[in-house]
Amino acid sequence: MINNLYVMDLPQVKSANGKALLKAEYVRFKAAVEQLTGVSVTVDSLKAAIKLVNAKRAAMLRLYQLRAADPAPISGLDALLANQVFFYDNPERFTASVNKICDELEQRIKDNTGAFPAKMPRILVSGCPQAMPNWKLPAIIETSGAVIVGEESCVGERGVRNLVDESGTTLDEMLDAIVERYFKVDCAIFTPNCDRLQHIEQMAKDYHADGVIHYGLQFCTPYLMESIPVQKALEQKHIPCLRIETDYSMEDMGQLKTRVEAFIEQLK
Known part of the structure; x- marks a missing residue:
């Protein structure tokens, strides 16, 4: 049985009440962690x-920003691996490793050396995250004549593009800063969610994407509900969009590959 002490109630509307709820839950979570570990959260820690x-x-x-180069200095699958490791590796080791990779990518860009040839169709993947080892869609895309240059999802730029304000001097100020940072996240659980539409359009521009593939998992209702508004908004901006709805099985690989190949051919 799960102790209610460790279950968080998260807001789904970006409002003053939503912020108050999130902060109250962070305060409760802080107390639960302190009770569980016997270690107090201090200003310094x-x-x-x-x-x-x-x-x-x-x-x-x-x-992410280095992936805007053409030719793309890293494949979408390799970048996705870094995205996955982000969640569970030692933070200091991970940061050092990623910066080392970035140094190498910057040199590749200077040398005009890419993981794929220049002028290949460039794809922005939007929607549900691809959790390891379910990399079915990225593998199909990058074996069908295109390169993934960005991800607008829980394992993409959304999770890192906003930093927490470090100027707080009290626990209360720092908790407020954390709340502010997480309220900038435009996950599909929020309604209304106009910020996400604008972010997808901006990412397509920043990463020079030729088209967007919106990836929806059959059990992830919020992203499935937003997929049609996303497609309509992108098409109004003359950005080609393909909506994919699938699951974790491999049974639809052939069907998906046919649809993705046709979309990529359209982009060419």
Whole structure:
């Protein structure tokens, strides 16, 4: 049985009440962690943790931004691996490793050396995250004549593009800063969610994407509901969009490959 002490109630509307709810839940979570571990969260420990995670996010954002180059210096599958490791590796080791990769990518860009040839169709993947080892769609895309240059999802730029303000001097100020940072996230659980539409359009522009593939998992209702508005908004901006709805099985690989190949051919 799960103790209610560790279950968080998260807001689904970006409002003053939503912020108050999220902060109250963070305060309750802080107390639960302290009770579980016997270690108090202090001003110094929280500030150090904020700086540590900010550095990790900044390293990943650096990697994302390098993918705007043509030819793409790294494949979407390799970038996706870094996205996955982001969630469970030691933060200091991960940050150092990603910055080392970025140094190599910058050199590749200077040498005009890419993981794929220049002028290949460039795809932005939007929607549900691809959780390891379910990399079915990215593998299909990058074996069908295109390269993935960005992800607008829970394992993409959304998770790192906003840092927490480090100027707080009290626990209360730092919790407020954390709340502010997470309220900038445009996950599909929020309604209304106009920020997400604008973010997808901006990412397509920033990463020079030729088209967007919106990936929806059959059990993830919020993203499935938003997929049609996303497609309509992109098409109004003359950005080609393909909506994919699938699951974790491999049974539809052939069907998906046919649809993706046809979309890529359209982009060419």
